[in-house]
Amino acid sequence: MKLVINIPCYNEEKTLSAVLAEIPKKIPGIKTIEVQIVDDGSTDRTSEIAASYGCKIISHKKNLGLGRAFKSGVEAALESGADIFVNTDADNQYPSSYIPDLIAPVMTSSVDIVIGNRVPWKVEHFSPLKKTLQWFGNLIVRNLIGTDIPDTVSGFRAYSRESLLRLNVTTKFSYVLDTIVQAVKMDLTVSSVPIRTNPPTRKSRLFKNIFQHMWKSGTSLVRLLIIYRPFQFFGVLAVTSFVPALAIAIRFLIFFFLGIGKGHVQSLLFAVVLVIISGLFLVSAILAFLVGNNRKLLEENLYHIKLMSWNHRLKKEKSLHKK
Structure with a gap:
């Protein structure tokens, strides 16, 4: 069984060594452990440090964002024959010992x-505002997709x-919400294990301040609502337009x-x-629903294409081993 550990990086020369040094060299039941970094347009010594640890390096010529870095990592892992894929951060937030x-x-x-x-809510270095926003965001996502995962981001x-x-x-900002919503909608089983986090080593590069974080997270949630809950999203807007119209008409x-x-x-x-x-919102809901059905068909076709590619690569490897 092959494990690929993926680390998206953007100018992480100060913390990458600590992350790589803690990664387990052997895990029972795992035959091969491969560590790969996705250098997302770094201008420092990130790739040099990764190379010194023998990591596989996937490079972007410019900074494309966390979502694109994750996607590149997934594609490379599948190409290399990964059975299990772990994604962690290069800022040493998550202890690799877990x-x-x-x-x-998964094994x-x-x-x-x-x-x-x-x-x-137990992380000491999270501010009260961040804890509140995390709780509220998790609540919305859990209600959106019908899951009890406690830390969806x-x-x-x-x-x-x-x-x-x-x-x-499908997003550049962050893949975490997209993938969890897709997973539940595709009937993939999702679970969680408790972990502790290391103290922060730097400010987040995903957003400049808490308000930008709220804006980006909010727009991501709205986009996911439109994609996966079109009747709920547009239905609420349609009702909020129709009810006042009805009241005004009755008054007249x-x-x-x-x-x-x-x-x-x-x-x-x-x-x-x-x-x-209100009628336009209702029409939008119907159109979004039809587009969603078409998206499901495209996703199924894409899955079979990926699966065929995987099987072809597996057969090719077996034939080479026989020779």
């Missing part, structure tokens, strides 16, 4: 994805080969039958506008 615990459920084929649960994860073939990263009719409706025509026109807006 990797055996993280992959154990037994009982789980497709295992998430390292940081237990955010943790980037310390183990994936089975089947899950790698199934998942498709009351005035009309009382013989004083002439001065309230403007309110009737406003009600008509709201009804039209």
